[in-house]
Amino acid sequence: MLKKIFVGLAVTAGSAQAEAPKVVTDIAPVHSLVARVMQGVTEPSLIMPAGSSPHNYAMRPSEARALQQAEVVFWVGEDLTPWLERSVDTLASDAMSVELLHVEGGLLLPMRENAVFAQHEDHEEDGDHHAEGHDDHDDHDDHDDHDDHDDHDDAHTDQGNDKHHDEHGHAHDGNDPHVWLSPENAKLWLGVIAETLSEIDSNNAELYSVNAAAAVSELDDLVDRMRGDLAPYAETPFVVFHDAYQYFEASIGLQARGALQLSDASTPSAARLHDIQEEIAEQGIQCVFAEPQFNDAIVHSVAPDGVKIGLLDPLGVELGTGPSLYPNLLNAMAKSFEKCLK
Numbered sequence: 001m002l003k004k005i006f007v008g009l010a011v012t013a014g015s016a017q018a019e020a021p022k023v024v025t026d027i028a029p030v031h032s033l034v035a036r037v038m039q040g041v042t043e044p045s046l047i048m049p050a051g052s053s054p055h056n057y058a059m060r061p062s063e064a065r066a067l068q069q070a071e072v073v074f075w076v077g078e079d080l081t082p083w084l085e086r087s088v089d090t091l092a093s094d095a096m097s098v099e100l101l102h103v104e105g106g107l108l109l110p111m112r113e114n115a116v117f118a119q120h121e122d123h124e125e126d127g128d129h130h131a132e133g134h135d136d137h138d139d140h141d142d143h144d145d146h147d148d149h150d151d152h153d154d155a156h157t158d159q160g161n162d163k164h165h166d167e168h169g170h171a172h173d174g175n176d177p178h179v180w181l182s183p184e185n186a187k188l189w190l191g192v193i194a195e196t197l198s199e200i201d202s203n204n205a206e207l208y209s210v211n212a213a214a215a216v217s218e219l220d221d222l223v224d225r226m227r228g229d230l231a232p233y234a235e236t237p238f239v240v241f242h243d244a245y246q247y248f249e250a251s252i253g254l255q256a257r258g259a260l261q262l263s264d265a266s267t268p269s270a271a272r273l274h275d276i277q278e279e280i281a282e283q284g285i286q287c288v289f290a291e292p293q294f295n296d297a298i299v300h301s302v303a304p305d306g307v308k309i310g311l312l313d314p315l316g317v318e319l320g321t322g323p324s325l326y327p328n329l330l331n332a333m334a335k336s337f338e339k340c341l342k
């Protein structure tokens, strides 16, 4: 049950309000982008506290109350937080619901199901592709390849993945929900956030628009710098803890070889861990990433002595919330990659 309300057809009532709009967001990176656009007006609420996993979370009463009072809810979407969908429908039924994952023109990649990822031939020949600017999206034609792998997986349900999805009531349509780690998506959303807020709070429309434009240009500078810093590591193999990073990889020009956990953070099977260990040994992989909100014992169990253990923080749990969290998160991620891949 997708609730898609696109900007442009959602204005109903209450155009020029005296009070600042009541805005609710799901995760800290989305909160950061919305807070940046609302800078100088007010702050949005954040539903998910730092340190919790969006893939399964139980809302507290204060968070439910914030939803009830919301005029707008900006959230990634049910692919990331299936538990939030019903709450948005029931508690925030009068609010505008903007599912960022479904914003038109955004980059949406299929989940990578296998422990070890398919290698993209053209990546090898095309080492300087990120220097070409924003043509990265061409890469995603390759992801048609992944359909083959999906079929493959279906035949191997002994891995238990399908079962797991059912248990969690996943509306598993195969999208990788970590869409905020694409700076290009974030730039698109900044515009959508400004337009949406302007519709319910036209008094501040100009400020929203100016803030969004400034944030976009700051992100452009940051992306240029990250691409430059990480260009030497375009072909350096690494393994991630849970498969949250393909949007960042696609934008910046990196390529993970595998993930211990699926994109929905389900518990890995023994077979999956074995595949990863084999890949680390065969490819001579020197860098495996842990994450702050997950126990890193499993990472240490697959990484042989001498392999570097890096840390990636896709939600910014170790950063202060607010307008600067999002650029800080990307910057910290780029630094972690550089340190581990060096």
Ligand SMILES: [Zn+2]
Binding pocket: 055, 178, 242, 243, 244, 263, 264, 265
């Ligand atoms: Zn995740």
